[in-house]
Amino acid sequence: MNCDDTRTLLGGYVDGELDLVRSMEVERHAAGCNDCSGQLQGLQTLHTAMSSPEMKFRAPKELLRRIDKSIDAETKEDAPRSTWRISRWAQFAYAAALVAVVVVSVAIWRVALSRDRVADQVVASHVRSLMADHLFDVQSTDQHTVKPWFHGKLDYAPPVRDFATEGYPLVGGRLDVLEGQSVAALIYQRRQHPINVFVWPTSDSGNSRPRNLQRNGYNLIEWKKDGMEYWLISDLSDNELRAFAQMLQQP
Amino acid sequence: MFSSGGNRERFEAAILPNMDAAYNLALWLTRNDGDAQDVVQDAALRAFRFIEQFDGREPRAWFLTIVRNAFYSWVRKNRPEEVHEPLDPETHDLESAAPTPDLETFRNLDRKRLWDAMGELPLDFREALVLREFEGMSYREIAELAAVPIGTVMSRLSRARKQLMEILVRQRGKGATR
Numbered sequence: 001m002n003c004d005d006t007r008t009l010l011g012g013y014v015d016g017e018l019d020l021v022r023s024m025e026v027e028r029h030a031a032g033c034n035d036c037s038g039q040l041q042g043l044q045t046l047h048t049a050m051s052s053p054e055m056k057f058r059a060p061k062e063l064l065r066r067i068d069k070s071i072d073a074e075t076k077e078d079a080p081r082s083t084w085r086i087s088r089w090a091q092f093a094y095a096a097a098l099v100a101v102v103v104v105s106v107a108i109w110r111v112a113l114s115r116d117r118v119a120d121q122v123v124a125s126h127v128r129s130l131m132a133d134h135l136f137d138v139q140s141t142d143q144h145t146v147k148p149w150f151h152g153k154l155d156y157a158p159p160v161r162d163f164a165t166e167g168y169p170l171v172g173g174r175l176d177v178l179e180g181q182s183v184a185a186l187i188y189q190r191r192q193h194p195i196n197v198f199v200w201p202t203s204d205s206g207n208s209r210p211r212n213l214q215r216n217g218y219n220l221i222e223w224k225k226d227g228m229e230y231w232l233i234s235d236l237s238d239n240e241l242r243a244f245a246q247m248l249q250q251p
Numbered sequence: 252m253f254s255s256g257g258n259r260e261r262f263e264a265a266i267l268p269n270m271d272a273a274y275n276l277a278l279w280l281t282r283n284d285g286d287a288q289d290v291v292q293d294a295a296l297r298a299f300r301f302i303e304q305f306d307g308r309e310p311r312a313w314f315l316t317i318v319r320n321a322f323y324s325w326v327r328k329n330r331p332e333e334v335h336e337p338l339d340p341e342t343h344d345l346e347s348a349a350p351t352p353d354l355e356t357f358r359n360l361d362r363k364r365l366w367d368a369m370g371e372l373p374l375d376f377r378e379a380l381v382l383r384e385f386e387g388m389s390y391r392e393i394a395e396l397a398a399v400p401i402g403t404v405m406s407r408l409s410r411a412r413k414q415l416m417e418i419l420v421r422q423r424g425k426g427a428t429r
Contacts, residue, residue, distance in 0.1 A: 008409065012405060038351060041354060042353075045357040046357045046412060049365075051384050056275045057271075057275045058274070059270040059274035063288045067291075067296075070296055071296070071299050074296065116257065117257060123260065216265060216310055217308065
């Protein structure tokens with residue numbers, strides 16, 4: 001490979017975009033050519049300097065507030081206004097005909113819809129907890145510190161256990177809001193991945209088998225057991241999250 | 252009825268983690284905080300209006316594409332002179348010897364000096380550098396975001412870096428700030 005060819009590939013080499021064969025050709029040429037190896041060094045030094053995190057700007061808080069407001073305004077405009085004008089007798093007729101069908105299907109539909117709604121809120125809470133440095137209200141690996149912290153803040157006691165020996169240490173707790181109610185969020189960690197575990201009491205008496213979902217690149221697992229509803233969310237792989245879910249389900 | 256609440260949450264889950272990246276891209280392109288905020292706010296509104304079409308995968312790429320498009324709408328309206336046809340690769344001799352790289356200047360680069368130098372680059376060069384260096388995007392990701400072939404991305408990055416190095420060396424010589 002000559003200098004002309006090499007020079008066009010230097011950027012690709014620095015960016016890790018060349019295949020193995022061409023990478024080696026570039027290295028071999030640069031080893032024996034001062035001009036090209038000098039160029040390569042320059043590009044690598046510039047690249048290292050530019051990819052430093054200090055070069056990036058962070059979004060000002062006022063921007064987030066502005067956006068929040070403009071979306072609020074947007075959703076208010078969307079509020080539906082129905083202006084039906086159907087005669088009274090037609091309304092009664094429709095109502096009578098629909099009631100039987102609707103009651104059954106709504107019951108099924110609402111369960112699925114409300115679960116979707118909770119999933120969306122779990123994702124939003126997870127994302128918010130990562131964003132604003134607000135992962136913890138209480139930061140501790142000791143379950144005997146985290147569990148009592150919720151006393152007086154919730155009207156239930158969340159089950160809190162540590163799985164450090166299995167590789168999923170407890171790292172803290174947080175008060176969060178889902179479906180309009182205060183819930184406990186327990187934070188675990190697997191390598192660099194935070195896992196949020198939301199747990200709250202459910203009126204359902206039965207247990208349900210764990211369900212896996214994926215939203216926005218996150219893995220979620222939810223189930224009901226012994227009067228509590230559990231939602232796990234993390235960017236951890238599906239396998240590892242399932243393994244963790246199984247640990248939580250053991251008595 | 253239900254979907255409105257679900258849309259807001261899906262929107263926030265897609266947008267919030269990418270707000271810094273969005274603002275950063277808009278700022279390096281507009282060079283001005285107020286304008287960058289206008290661009291990102293416009294992009295966020297567009298993203299909200301299109302959230303139902305978002306398939307949930309690669310939120311960063313999705314939102315930054317919207318930000319980029321919002322920027323170009325903005326620049327065509329406010330600074331049309333900045334938008335010009337990218338330089339024809341044939342007329343710009345990439346293979347001519349670049350000046351001897353000034354390693355010390357590059358190693359000690361601070362944001363102020365980079366900011367001044369980037370201001371001299373055309374938009375398509377700046378955009379490619381921001382996405383590659385600040386966002387760590389691959390050539391394929393940049394190509395998809397900017398809707399150009401990968402070869403164009405490679406060429407823009409090579410020329411951008413070459414021009415940037417020349418500017419940094421020249422600016423250091425003058426000790427000038429803008």
